[in-house]
Amino acid sequence: MVTRAMALPTRDELLEILTEIKDPELPVIDIVELGIVRDVVVSGDSVRVDITPTYSGCPALQVIENDIVELLRGRGFADVKVKNVFSPAWTTDWLSDATKERLREYGIAPPSGPAITSAAELVTIRRAKPTVECPYCGSRNTEEKSEFGSTACKAIHYCNSCHQPFDYFKSF
Amino acid sequence: MSDTDLFEYLLRLGDDRLVLGHRLSEWCGHAPILEEDIALANIALDLIGQATLYLHVAGETEGKGRSEDALAYFREAVEFRNIQLVELPIGDFAFTIVRQFLFDVFSFHQLEELQKSANNELAGIAAKGYKEVRYHLRHSSEWVQRLGDGTEESHARAQKAVDDLWRFTGEMFQADESDARLLAAGIAPDLKKIEPKWNAMVSDVLRRATLTIPESGHMMTGGRLGRHTEYLGHMLSEMQIVARSHPGAEW
DSSP: OOOOOOOOOOHHHHHHHGGGOEETTEEEEETTTTTOEEEEEEETTEEEEEEOOSSTTOTHHHHHHHHHHHHHHHTTOSEEEEEEOOSSOOOGGGOOHHHHHHHHHHTEEOOOSOOOOOGGGTSOTTOOOOOOOOTTTOOSOEEEEESOOSSTTEEEEEETTTOOEEEEEOOO | OOHHHHHHHHHHHHHHHHHHHHHHHTTTTTSSSHHHHHHHHHHHHHHHHHHHHHHHHHHHHHTSOOOHHHHHHSOOGGGOOOOGGGGSOOOSHHHHHHHHHHHHHHHHHHHHHHTTOSSHHHHHHHHHHHHHHHHHHHHHHHHHHHHHTSOHHHHHHHHHHHHHHGGGSGGGGOOOHHHHHHHHTTSSOOHHHHHHHHHHHHHHHHHHTTOOOOOOOOOOOOGGGTOOOHHHHHHHHHHHHHHHHSTTOOO
16 A cells, blocks of 8 residues: 655645634634734644734633644644744734625624724723724614623624614724 | 742732632623623633733743643632732622722733833733723723712712722732832833822722722732732632532533
């Protein structure tokens, strides 16, 4: 019987392969476009994937780590390591327009406007709230109900036109 | 600055957040309105997540093979390094919110400086937490103003919370020799510089909330050295029971 060594994927190919893994909370977005995957380092049949958390306590991260190990083992790597890196800190600025559009189609309003920038915005109840477009009907007549939603990355908003509550992926 | 200094400091950072995060999680299913239930659980999750990161590095720094879970679930109360403010029972909603606000203002200024730490890993973890704390602070400061400047009852409850909690705030800024060595090494921020910023922001919000700052009097101390109120032991017995009853369990 003839055995042939299977060629292991290169770094660029791995970045493409890793797009198969979706964020468990956002199944239309993969972990590369979300900016969670920061680097891939191949050395022989070992590979190290550097990832960064979106939020410190995001429970999806553990699932994602397991998914990466399982996927790359299946692609022939004997040793798969996942390393957490923290600098630079993850930001929604890394989401492309195409990714934001897919969020909207999925029913989540994409981040709009900057994250909190000044200390004055932190401690006033008269702050300007972001104008968020309803992902269902496109109306801008919406309001923020709470800056904390179904997951760490989302806020709860409500559309006054179609009377539908919706998730907003908050600027971070 | 020794590894022991750094280990102790990481415990202080981690334990403040672990204990407060656990206290907040006690509201899950009990908050006055659904949105608040979700908000408090989210903030608890952020804080426990931050604690996980600090305690993970603490375990690595110590070099005895203790993971973040081992540090969270298998230490006794006297080994915890959190300030006493965060271990007090949750009280009513006003007490929880005022306590959160007093800590958020501290954490906001602490992490703002810690992002510049000479320890890159610590700086990175702080930078992430800093982004999260801005949302926490906005939440708690808005509530303090609504409660303080709200109804007669909400005002009275918020004022009582401020009065009861005030003597636990001095501990945030108490620096010992270990802090001095960490400061000299560029690892930790100067607590003396954080204190006036904390005072300014807290005074500003309490004034807008029509709440009165108590006269400065006796300040509680000891948490950083493992001397805690009776409440921490009770809290830990609940927090640690599953891990201790079934060591090494996975699910």
